[in-house]
Amino acid sequence: MITRRKLLTGAGAAGVVGVAALAAPSVKAKSNKTIKWRMQTYAGAALGEHVIKPAIDSFNKVAGSDMQIELFYADQLVPTGELFRAMQKGTIDAVQSDDDSMASPTEVTVFGGYFPFASRYSLDVPVLFNQYGLNEIWDAEYSKVGVKHLSAGAWDPCHFATKDPIHNLKDLKGKRIFTFPTAGRFLSQFGVIPVTLPWEDIEVAMQTGELDGIAWSGITEDYTVGWSKVTDYFLTNNISGAWAGSFFANMDRYNELPEHLKELLKLAMDSSHYYRQWWYWGGEAALRVGGKDMKLTTIPDEEWATVEKAAHKFWDEIAAESPTKAKVVEIFKKYNADMVKAGRPYRYG
Numbered sequence: 001m002i003t004r005r006k007l008l009t010g011a012g013a014a015g016v017v018g019v020a021a022l023a024a025p026s027v028k029a030k031s032n033k034t035i036k037w038r039m040q041t042y043a044g045a046a047l048g049e050h051v052i053k054p055a056i057d058s059f060n061k062v063a064g065s066d067m068q069i070e071l072f073y074a075d076q077l078v079p080t081g082e083l084f085r086a087m088q089k090g091t092i093d094a095v096q097s098d099d100d101s102m103a104s105p106t107e108v109t110v111f112g113g114y115f116p117f118a119s120r121y122s123l124d125v126p127v128l129f130n131q132y133g134l135n136e137i138w139d140a141e142y143s144k145v146g147v148k149h150l151s152a153g154a155w156d157p158c159h160f161a162t163k164d165p166i167h168n169l170k171d172l173k174g175k176r177i178f179t180f181p182t183a184g185r186f187l188s189q190f191g192v193i194p195v196t197l198p199w200e201d202i203e204v205a206m207q208t209g210e211l212d213g214i215a216w217s218g219i220t221e222d223y224t225v226g227w228s229k230v231t232d233y234f235l236t237n238n239i240s241g242a243w244a245g246s247f248f249a250n251m252d253r254y255n256e257l258p259e260h261l262k263e264l265l266k267l268a269m270d271s272s273h274y275y276r277q278w279w280y281w282g283g284e285a286a287l288r289v290g291g292k293d294m295k296l297t298t299i300p301d302e303e304w305a306t307v308e309k310a311a312h313k314f315w316d317e318i319a320a321e322s323p324t325k326a327k328v329v330e331i332f333k334k335y336n337a338d339m340v341k342a343g344r345p346y347r348y349g
Helices: 010-031 045-051 053-066 080-089 124-131 134-143 181-190 199-208 219-224 251-256 259-290 301-319 323-342
Strands: 035-041 067-072 094-097 147-154 158-162 176-179 193-195 213-217 233-240 244-250 295-297
Touching (some): 045 053, 045 219, 045 259, 053 067, 053 259, 080 147, 080 244, 124 134, 124 147, 124 323, 147 251, 147 259, 176 181, 181 193, 213 219, 233 301, 244 251
Parallel strands (some): 035 067, 233 295
Antiparallel strands (some): 094 244, 158 213, 158 233
C-alpha cells in the first residue's frame, strides 16, 4: 500500500513532478496572446456587409482567443491604390482586393479585376485558378515580392451604369467613366474617358457631374451601395462575366500562423467565395427583373461582337509584354476554347 507520506517522497514525488511537467505546456498555451490581424477590403461598408464581413465574423467566432481579424473597409486605413505596399510593409496584415485596383507590382496585375472577356460566368474564375493553373502562377508572382496569395474567387460581371442611355458604341464616346485601370485602358479605344477616384466619392461625383457613369460592377452592387439612385440606365452588355479578386497576406505574418489557423482561414475564404457566387448570381437576375431605379438598355449583339473581337486583340497586346503574361493569356484562350467545345450550358450563342 502506498501511503500519503510515501506518495510525497521518493518515487512518489517524482511522479508528481512528472504530472506537473506534463501540465505545464497547457498552462503556458493559455497565457499566449491572441494573434491579431488587420485586414482591409477594397469594398465600402455597404458592400463589405456581403462580400467579406460574414466570413470574417465566422472566422473570429471560431478562432476565439487564438486569433482575431479586425476588418476595415475601402480607404479606411490607406487608399485602395496603396493596399499592396501597406501589406508588403506589414502596416496591414491582409487584404481583399483585385490585383489591378491595389497596383500590385507583378506580371499578373493586369489580369485582376475585369480583364476584358476573360470570363463569361462567375464559375469561370475559380475553375481557371484551381483547374487551369492560375493559382500556381499567382503564387509564384506574389512570393517574389513577399506577399502570400491566399485564394482567388469571383464577384459580379462588369456593366455600365450611366446617366444617359447607351444604345450603341457611339453613345460611349466622351463619357467620363469610373472603372478599373485595365478596363479603362481597353475601353478608351471606344472613346471612354477613364476616371480614377476614391470609392467612397463615386456617388457624389455622379451627382455633381464629375462622372457620366460607372463601369465597376453589376447591378447588384449598383443597388446595394446606392449607385442606382444616381444613375438612370443600366447597360445589359458586359465587358467581363466576373470580377476576379483575391485574399492576400503579408508573407511573414502568414508564415507565423499555426497550421490550424491557416486551415481555418482557408475555410473562411471558401465560405466568402461561396456566398458571393449565389448572392451576385441571384441579385443580377432579380434586380434586372424587379429593380425600379434603373432602366435597361442593350447594344445589339452584332455591334457588341466588335467589342469582343477588340478584346481578343487586346489579349495579344498584353501577351507580347512578357512571358508570364503570355502564359496567362494562353490559359484564357485554351479555357474559352474548351468551353465553346463543351457547348451548353458552358458556352453558346
